[in-house]
Amino acid sequence: MRGTRGGTVGAILLVVAMVAGACGSDDDSDAGGTTSDGAGAEKPAVTIGSANFPENEMLAYMYGAVLADAGYPVTYKLKLGAREVIQPALEDGQIDFVPEYAGNYLSFLDKSAGSMSVDETVTRLRALLDPRGLSVLEPSGATNADAIAVTGEFAEKHDLKTISDLKDVPTPLTLGGPPECDTRITCRAGLEQVYGLTVAFKALDADGPLTRAALDNGDVQLARVFTADADLKTKGYVVLEDDKNFQQAGNIVPVVRASKLDAGARALIDKVSAALTTSALIDLNKAVQVDKEDARAAAEGFLKDEGLL
Amino acid sequence: MPLPAPVLGANGPGSWIWWDWVTSHGDTVYAAGREHVILTWWAVVIGLALALPLGVAAWRWHRLAPLVLGVSGVIYTVPAIALFALLVPVTGLSRTTSEIGLVGYTLLILIRNVIAGLDAVPDDVRDAARGMGLTPARMLVRVELPLAVPAIVAGVRIATVTVIGLVTVTALIGQGGFGQLIYDGLLRDFRTPLVLGTVLSVALAATADLALVLLERVLTPWSRVRAAGR
Amino acid sequence: MWRFLGDVAAWFTTSAHWRGDAGIAHRLAEHMAMSGAATVTALAVALPVGLVLGHTGRYGLLAVNVSNVGRAVPSFAVLVLGAQLFGIGAKPAYVALVALAVPPIVTNSYTGVRQVDRDVVAAARGMGMGEARILLRVEMPVAVPLVMAGVRTAGVQVVATAGLAAIVAWGGLGRFIIDGLAQGDTVQLFSGALLVAAVSLSTEVGLGLVQRALTPAGLRAASTAQRRVPVAPGAAPAPGAS
Numbered sequence: 048m049r050g051t052r053g054g055t056v057g058a059i060l061l062v063v064a065m066v067a068g069a070c071g072s073d074d075d076s077d078a079g080g081t082t083s084d085g086a087g088a089e090k091p092a093v094t095i096g097s098a099n100f101p102e103n104e105m106l107a108y109m110y111g112a113v114l115a116d117a118g119y120p121v122t123y124k125l126k127l128g129a130r131e132v133i134q135p136a137l138e139d140g141q142i143d144f145v146p147e148y149a150g151n152y153l154s155f156l157d158k159s160a161g162s163m164s165v166d167e168t169v170t171r172l173r174a175l176l177d178p179r180g181l182s183v184l185e186p187s188g189a190t191n192a193d194a195i196a197v198t199g200e201f202a203e204k205h206d207l208k209t210i211s212d213l214k215d216v217p218t219p220l221t222l223g224g225p226p227e228c229d230t231r232i233t234c235r236a237g238l239e240q241v242y243g244l245t246v247a248f249k250a251l252d253a254d255g256p257l258t259r260a261a262l263d264n265g266d267v268q269l270a271r272v273f274t275a276d277a278d279l280k281t282k283g284y285v286v287l288e289d290d291k292n293f294q295q296a297g298n299i300v301p302v303v304r305a306s307k308l309d310a311g312a313r314a315l316i317d318k319v320s321a322a323l324t325t326s327a328l329i330d331l332n333k334a335v336q337v338d339k340e341d342a343r344a345a346a347e348g349f350l351k352d353e354g355l356l
Numbered sequence: 357m358p359l360p361a362p363v364l365g366a367n368g369p370g371s372w373i374w375w376d377w378v379t380s381h382g383d384t385v386y387a388a389g390r391e392h393v394i395l396t397w398w399a400v401v402i403g404l405a406l407a408l409p410l411g412v413a414a415w416r417w418h419r420l421a422p423l424v425l426g427v428s429g430v431i432y433t434v435p436a437i438a439l440f441a442l443l444v445p446v447t448g449l450s451r452t453t454s455e456i457g458l459v460g461y462t463l464l465i466l467i468r469n470v471i472a473g474l475d476a477v478p479d480d481v482r483d484a485a486r487g488m489g490l491t492p493a494r495m496l497v498r499v500e501l502p503l504a505v506p507a508i509v510a511g512v513r514i515a516t517v518t519v520i521g522l523v524t525v526t527a528l529i530g531q532g533g534f535g536q537l538i539y540d541g542l543l544r545d546f547r548t549p550l551v552l553g554t555v556l557s558v559a560l561a562a563t564a565d566l567a568l569v570l571l572e573r574v575l576t577p578w579s580r581v582r583a584a585g586r
Numbered sequence: 587m588w589r590f591l592g593d594v595a596a597w598f599t600t601s602a603h604w605r606g607d608a609g610i611a612h613r614l615a616e617h618m619a620m621s622g623a624a625t626v627t628a629l630a631v632a633l634p635v636g637l638v639l640g641h642t643g644r645y646g647l648l649a650v651n652v653s654n655v656g657r658a659v660p661s662f663a664v665l666v667l668g669a670q671l672f673g674i675g676a677k678p679a680y681v682a683l684v685a686l687a688v689p690p691i692v693t694n695s696y697t698g699v700r701q702v703d704r705d706v707v708a709a710a711r712g713m714g715m716g717e718a719r720i721l722l723r724v725e726m727p728v729a730v731p732l733v734m735a736g737v738r739t740a741g742v743q744v745v746a747t748a749g750l751a752a753i754v755a756w757g758g759l760g761r762f763i764i765d766g767l768a769q770g771d772t773v774q775l776f777s778g779a780l781l782v783a784a785v786s787l788s789t790e791v792g793l794g795l796v797q798r799a800l801t802p803a804g805l806r807a808a809s810t811a812q813r814r815v816p817v818a819p820g821a822a823p824a825p826g827a828s
Contacts, residue, residue, distance in 0.1 A: 099543065100543065101543060101544055124449060124530055125530070126527070126530060126536075126539060126543070127449050127529070127530045128449075128528075128529070128530075128767065128768065129768045129769075129770075131768065131769055131770030131771075132444070132449070132767070132768075132770060135445070135770070136448065136449055139448070141448050141449055141450070225768060226764060226765040226767075226768035226769055227768045227769045227770075229765070229769070230769055230771075247607070248608075249755070250752070250755065250761065250764070250765055250768075251674070251755045252542075252543070252755075255542075255543055255544075255545070256542075256543075256544075256545035256669075257669070257674050257754065257755045259545075260673055260674045261674060261675075261755065264673065266674075266675065335544070336544055336545075337369075338369060339369035339374075339377070339544060339546050339548075341381075430783070433746065433782075433783040433786040433787050433790075434779050434782075434783050435746055435749040435750065435760070435763060435779055435782045435783070436750075437749070437750055437760075437763055437764070437767070438749070438763045438775060438776075438778060438779030438782065439779070441763065441766070441767040441775055442772070442775060442776060442779065445772060514657070517654065517657050517658050518657065520658065520660075521657065521658060521659070521660040521661065521662075522660075523660075524660040524662045524663060525660070525662050525750070527662070528753075528767070535660065535662060535663075538660070538662055538663045538666055541666055541670075542666045542669075542753070545670075547670060550663070550666055550667060550670065551667075553663060554659065554660065554663035554664075554667065557658070557659070557660050557663065558655070558658045558659055561657075561658030562655070562658060565654065565658075
């Protein structure tokens with residue numbers, strides 16, 4: 048019957064297409080979200096996650112490249128979100144490794160933690176995370192701490208050098224930063240509690256183009272920036288001194304799943320952490336964010352220069 | 357007319373289309389495209405696999421219709437980013453999360469069109485089929501569904517194009533397909549991947565739409581014959 | 587799960603959440619004002635275009651397919667592109683939303699005018715009516731139901747997509763969704779989603795009532811019979827923030 052021919056053809060097409068589709072989705076590869084590389088039978092597979100800002104993505108590639116080179120199968124799950132999203136993923140096993148920032152990480156896990164030295168921070172972190180099966184490896188000397196910045200003109204107009212100086216500014220203040228900044232003790236909530244400053248908040252991004260735009264056009268007077276930013280100087284921003292120490296140690300510190308990373312992997316990771324310096328970090332940030340180089344290429348370039356790759 | 361320099365020239369990072377970047381990032385673009393196609397494919401296939409029985413059931417047993425259409429309708433009004441974000445604590449930062457959300461969004465369109473397609477089958481055709489001794493089940497498979505194909509394909513077309521657009525939103529939970537390029541453009545203030553991701557997303561939608569139009573022609577040979585016979 | 591829903595109820599009943607610039611009331615007002623402005627602008631731009639094209643019959647293929655193309659452009663991309671062109675905040679949101687609303691109105695206005703019986707138009711011309719009068723007195727009234735369907739589609743789409751505009755630093759109800767996601771505050775996220783969904787549904791229903799009110803009584807009976815017609819490409823609204 049004529050009418051069934053189309054139906055048969057259609058059914059065949061559908062089955063063929065489904066099989067083709069199933070074959071196509073064999074491995075879990077994609078552009079920036081999830082990628083796999085490295086072979087290796089005995090070495091445990093590692094899934095590296097990153098937060099949704101370019102520096103963290105670059106760091107993920109940096110540690111990952113060294114591991115992949117040594118034969119560990121590495122999968123990347125990048126630009127997942129803020130720490131609020133990543134920590135649950137780390138704890139329930141979706142990712143095994145995140146390059147973290149010592150002080151902010153501690154603040155996040157323990158809201159009552161004040162500002163302290165990096166060594167103390169790491170000790171406290173280990174106490175909190177070892178029971179969860181997560182190991183905090185050696186902190187790097189490279190730091191990228193949170194900071195509050197204003198435009199050069201604003202600093203000059205109100206004679207601002209420290210965050211405390213903001214108390215004397217007559218006009219209402221708005222802080223711009225990523226949405227999670229509003230509730231963080233290392234961010235807006237901290238300004239209120241430590242400095243007694245009541246500032247309004249505007250949710251933008253993690254020191255990205257939205258924050259820069261808002262600061263430049265006066266939508267916000269204060270911006271959450273990171274000290275390893277490539278263009279603070281070139282944009283003429285003034286970083287206000289944290290005289291009451293509400294910001295934490297910004298040392299980069301790898302956090303890994305204890306069961307997944309063997310001694311060999313840890314040694315490699317420690318080597319990378321040791322080689323990284325703040326000025327190298329700033330240069331890398333410039334390459335990735337300003338010159339729009341690939342995070343991966345920039346990270347691997349650094350590793351090659353240091354003889355680690 | 358030559359394209360203005362910022363489009364053609366290898367100006368650099370600030371231009372709308374930095375050709376050097378485009379040509380040197382074929383693998384990134386390919387990987388993004390692959391993820392986009394895979395996410396879309398499974399969403400539509402699973403959506404259709406669910407919508408067909410649900411649509412037929414809602415059409416056969418009228419009392420089910422408000423429930424089926426209601427639930428799928430409600431899912432439809434939930435903002436995509438919220439649906440994906442709410443699924444994350446349940447199914448993780450994974451493709452499964454994206455697929456559940458995407459499939460949810462196809463359901464209303466597909467179910468509505470299955471019902472409408474079945475409704476549109478002329479009564480005299482049904483009578484004739486019954487007259488020839490076909491049971492309701494056989495009638496459904498041999499007569500009613502094939503005749504409903506144009507409406508169903510129309511629904512698949514809309515659903516596919518819609519899903520292709522929604523896949524880009526999954527970049528905010530770690531997937532994204534071409535949306536990864538768009539997201540990179542947002543995070544780094546980088547125009548080229550932004551433009552590229554957008555253009556490729558639209559191109560994919562147009563291609564899929566065209567492919568489905570062709571598929572419909574294959575599945576309904578009688579419409580071609582009727583047209584030719586005029 | 588019940589505890590979660592209890593938390594959501596608590597979120598809504600906390601009066602502090604309703605007050606101030608970041609409060610529900612303000613965000614809701616912001617959201618509706620933006621959606622309304624964008625839809626009205628789109629109407630002002632798209633309606634004349636669609637009507638004239640429909641009347642003259644020119645560029646039909648384009649008019650019919652523009653809404654398909656429009657649906658294919660991801661709103662996520664339009665918002666980010668808008669931010670590149672217009673800076674952050676309300677401007678890119680506005681431009682993106684207008685761009686989103688135009689296609690369905692063009693397509694539906696065109697199709698609405700085209701479905702007027704050409705004989706009727708010929709007769710009107712024969713009676714000496716000018717083109718503009720024909721368009722306004724003969725074609726438009728018949729086209730109203732479809733035009734309104736287009737406005738409804740566009741309006742709902744705008745309200746839903748306005749929920750995504752928070753990613754380019756705008757406000758609106760999407761703020762609760764994006765901030766909830768970033769802060770890991772699922773209660774805020776869910777509440778934001780509920781608000782946007784509720785507002786989308788209300789818009790759909792509200793504009794549906796307007797559509798019925800504006801449809802001449804004679805056509806209303808015909809359109810009820812049409813309700814079971816399959817959703818053709820161009821007529822379906824896009825889901826929340828597509």
